[in-house]
Amino acid sequence: MPTLTKLYTMQEAAQHNTKEDCWVVIDGKVYDVSPYLDEHPGGDDVLLATTGKDATDEFEDAGHSKTARELMENFCVGELEETPSPAIPELEIVSKNQTKDISQKLVNLTRQYWVVPVALVGMSVVTGFLYLRRK
Structure with missing residues (x-):
């Protein structure tokens, strides 16, 4: 039986921004990294600084190993809910x-x-x- 994936908004994920309750969003997935903060090689402040926003670029820039990527899956609590992109205003065509x-x-x-x-x-x-x- 397939597991249901919980969807979160960025606002919901951003509310988890303390050392006791820290969530980060990477590649559209939401991770509760609270239990890993003390073990993170880059320090807990790096993870805490990425709450409330998409941390994909920061994660990729750090050059994480395959092992780190596999370890991440243990902390996945859901996926980021896709929000519709804002409408692009149409250009007025001048004759x-x-x-x-x-x-x-x-x-x-x-x-x-x-x-x-x-x-x-x-x-x-x-x-x-x-x-x-x-x-």
């Missing part, structure tokens, strides 16, 4: 007519407000001329 409208509006704005940059340049030239004349 050529809309692009022309936007560019036309931009051209109209520059025609309407051309006085401001010209006035700034003019004032800069006059100020520079007066400054040089005083010397």
Whole structure:
């Protein structure tokens, strides 16, 4: 008879974050490593630091042996419940007519407000001329 696998959310696994009750999530599986904390070669702080998040990358980066991977199975308490990925917003497709409208509006704005940059340049030239004349 197949064993039923218990499903946990990341929030549930994250609640087990003390030295007496420590769970980690690796490759979608949830492990209760509380009894192994004192024996862990990397120290208990390494395991405690990985609670509340997916520790797969940290586990792989540490280069664990085949024996360590086999030992892990003794601590498996279930699997991580798959949560649906957030919906990706659809991009708005802009037609050529809309692009022309936007560019036309931009051209109209520059025609309407051309006085401001010209006035700034003019004032800069006059100020520079007066400054040089005083010397």
